[in-house]
Amino acid sequence: MDDMIKESLDGFESLWQRVSCREDRPAEPGPQTGTYSLEDTLLGLIHDETCAESCALALARMCRGDGRAVLQRHASQARRHLRRLRAEYFIVTGVAGGSNEDCRPLGHKLPALRTALLQAGDMAERYEKAAEQTDCPALREAFTAFSGDERRRAQELRSLVIGSF
Numbered sequence: 001m002d003d004m005i006k007e008s009l010d011g012f013e014s015l016w017q018r019v020s021c022r023e024d025r026p027a028e029p030g031p032q033t034g035t036y037s038l039e040d041t042l043l044g045l046i047h048d049e050t051c052a053e054s055c056a057l058a059l060a061r062m063c064r065g066d067g068r069a070v071l072q073r074h075a076s077q078a079r080r081h082l083r084r085l086r087a088e089y090f091i092v093t094g095v096a097g098g099s100n101e102d103c104r105p106l107g108h109k110l111p112a113l114r115t116a117l118l119q120a121g122d123m124a125e126r127y128e129k130a131a132e133q134t135d136c137p138a139l140r141e142a143f144t145a146f147s148g149d150e151r152r153r154a155q156e157l158r159s160l161v162i163g164s165f
Contacts, residue, residue: 053078117157124150
């Protein structure tokens, strides 16, 4: 296998686990122990938002017109979520964290749009679960708002997929 193929496959497993909604994936914090960890939850959400931004930017380069504008708005929204999540992570841990190098966007428009659609739905559910689990009212409010953002993003991505046929 040449280096180009190996490089394109790096990070695929983590992406596939996130978008395929597999039960055995380690996406939710502490499923093995049954304990909730705010730090792990925040890191997982930081990872997802980083990948969402990367994917939205790559898709925006592939699309034209209204689709491009929608995807650029999605990338901006992901950056806004990311800033807040990183700030909360710093407040909780005292560590500035949350950079992910394993987020590589897919190469073709329709599969990438589908992946982004599935990811948005998954992220909405994760934000809802995080809102239920946290004791911090400010974080609960932020997670609930972010979940709504992800649901709207999923609907817009669905429209883009349907409009591509």
